[in-house]
Amino acid sequence: MNTSTEQITVKKVTTSRLPEVDFDNLVFGSTFSDHMFMCDFKDGAWQDATILPYGNLSISPAAKVFHYGQAVFEGMKAFKDEDGNVFLFRPEENFERINKSSKRMAIPEFPKALFFEALHKLLALDKDWVKGGLGNSLYIRPFAMATQVGVAAAPANEYKFMILMSPVKAYYTGDVKVTIAQKYSRSANGGVGAAKAAGNYGAQFYPTNLAREKGFQQVIWTDADEHKYLEEAGTMNVFFRINDTLITAPTSDRILDGVTRKSVLAIAERDGIETDVRRLTVGELVAAAKDGSLKEIFGSGTAAVISPVSAFGYNDEIFELEKPQDSYSERFKKELMDIQYNRAQDPFGWRYPIA
Incomplete structure (x- = not known):
C-alpha cells in the first residue's frame, strides 16, 4: 500500500515481523524494525524520499563508499514511558552533528524538515517496536553513503541517506x-x-x-x-x-x-x-x-x-x-x-x- 505525504512516500509492510522477535534475548543492533527510510541525492538535490519495508539494497560494487569511505552515521534512541508515550532525546543535536560530519566528508548536508518528518513517520509506523521498561529502547541509526559508480579518487555526486531502527536492551551489562x-x-x-x-x-x-x-x-x-x-x-x-x-x-x-x-x-x-x-x-x-x-x-x-x-x-x-x-x-x-x-x-x- 502506497500513501503520499508532503515529502515522503510511505510503503507499508503487509505483515509485521514483530511477533517473531524475542525481546528478552536481543543482540545489540542485530534485529531491525519493519520499516526504514531512504532518500537519494542526485542531480544536485535530495529526492525520492521513501519509507519502505526493511530489506536489502542493490548497490554497485563500484559505488564510491566501498573505495573511498565516504560514509557518516549517527546513533539515537527512542524511549517509551509508562503511559506508552514515545520520546527522543536531544534529536536536534544528532541532526546537527550528522550534517557536521557530512560536511567534513564532502557529503551534501541533509534537510532538517525532511530528517524530522522521517523520524516522526517511522516511529509512528513502528511504535510497537519501542518496548517500555527501563533499559529497553529503539536504537535509531541515520547514515549517509556515497553511491556514485566509479573508482576515480574524487567526492561522489550521488548519495543515499537512510534511517534504520533496532530494538535494544543495555549495551554493556557490567563494568x-x-x-x-x-x-x-x-x-x-x-x-x-x-x-x-x-x-x-x-x-x-x-x-x-x-x-x-x-x-x-x-x-x-x-x-x-x-x-x-x-x-x-x-x-x-x-x-x-x-x-x-x-x-x-x-x-x-x-x-x-x-x-x-x-x-x-x-x-x-x-x-x-x-x-x-x-x-x-x-x-x-x-x-x-x-x-x-x-x-x-x-x-x-x-x-x-x-x-x-x-x-x-x-x-x-x-x-x-x-x-x-x-x-x-x-x-x-x-x-x-x-x-x-x-x-x-x-x-x-x-x-x-x-x-
Missing part, C-alpha cells in the same frame, strides 16, 4: 576493564576524529582486538603525538573523577562532541558538582590511582548511556577501582534515564515527544 593506548591512535590533529565517519570506527577494531586478547574490553585512546593525554574510551567520551572533581577532555577536531557528554556536564553543573574540562595526562591519572584520589572512570555515549570502568591497565600494571558509595556514574545514569523515560521533570528541555 568495563580498559587499557590505555600507547601505540595506536583513534584520530589525529586535522583529521576526522570529531566526525562520526565510518572509518573512524573500523580503524579502532584491530587495536581493540589486541586489548581483548589481554583481558580488556576497551581502549582509552590517547593523543597521536605523544600518547600523553587521555581522550576517549572505546567509542565513548570518557570522564575521570579525581577526589570530587569531574574531569573530561575538551572537544577538538580529534574528539567527538558527544550528546551524552554534554548532558552529563549540564547535569553536573546543575547538581553543583565541580567539573574541569581540560586535558588530563596519563601521568596524572596513574598518580591519582596510586594515591587514592582517583574515585571513578566512566564512559558516556548513546548506546551505553554511562559505562563504569572497573580497572585500567598501563605499562603492564593493573589499577583496580572500587565503586564509591556516592558513585557519580550511577547518579548520572539514573538522572539521564529518568529524563529519557519520562520518569522525572526535564528542566533542560531535552525530551522530544513523538505524537
Whole structure:
C-alpha cells in the first residue's frame, strides 16, 4: 500500500515481523524494525524520499563508499514511558552533528524538515517496536553513503541517506576493564576524529582486538603525538573523577562532541558538582590511582548511556577501582534515564515527544 505525504512516500509492510522477535534475548543492533527510510541525492538535490519495508539494497560494487569511505552515521534512541508515550532525546543535536560530519566528508548536508518528518513517520509506523521498561529502547541509526559508480579518487555526486531502527536492551551489562593506548591512535590533529565517519570506527577494531586478547574490553585512546593525554574510551567520551572533581577532555577536531557528554556536564553543573574540562595526562591519572584520589572512570555515549570502568591497565600494571558509595556514574545514569523515560521533570528541555 502506497500513501503520499508532503515529502515522503510511505510503503507499508503487509505483515509485521514483530511477533517473531524475542525481546528478552536481543543482540545489540542485530534485529531491525519493519520499516526504514531512504532518500537519494542526485542531480544536485535530495529526492525520492521513501519509507519502505526493511530489506536489502542493490548497490554497485563500484559505488564510491566501498573505495573511498565516504560514509557518516549517527546513533539515537527512542524511549517509551509508562503511559506508552514515545520520546527522543536531544534529536536536534544528532541532526546537527550528522550534517557536521557530512560536511567534513564532502557529503551534501541533509534537510532538517525532511530528517524530522522521517523520524516522526517511522516511529509512528513502528511504535510497537519501542518496548517500555527501563533499559529497553529503539536504537535509531541515520547514515549517509556515497553511491556514485566509479573508482576515480574524487567526492561522489550521488548519495543515499537512510534511517534504520533496532530494538535494544543495555549495551554493556557490567563494568568495563580498559587499557590505555600507547601505540595506536583513534584520530589525529586535522583529521576526522570529531566526525562520526565510518572509518573512524573500523580503524579502532584491530587495536581493540589486541586489548581483548589481554583481558580488556576497551581502549582509552590517547593523543597521536605523544600518547600523553587521555581522550576517549572505546567509542565513548570518557570522564575521570579525581577526589570530587569531574574531569573530561575538551572537544577538538580529534574528539567527538558527544550528546551524552554534554548532558552529563549540564547535569553536573546543575547538581553543583565541580567539573574541569581540560586535558588530563596519563601521568596524572596513574598518580591519582596510586594515591587514592582517583574515585571513578566512566564512559558516556548513546548506546551505553554511562559505562563504569572497573580497572585500567598501563605499562603492564593493573589499577583496580572500587565503586564509591556516592558513585557519580550511577547518579548520572539514573538522572539521564529518568529524563529519557519520562520518569522525572526535564528542566533542560531535552525530551522530544513523538505524537
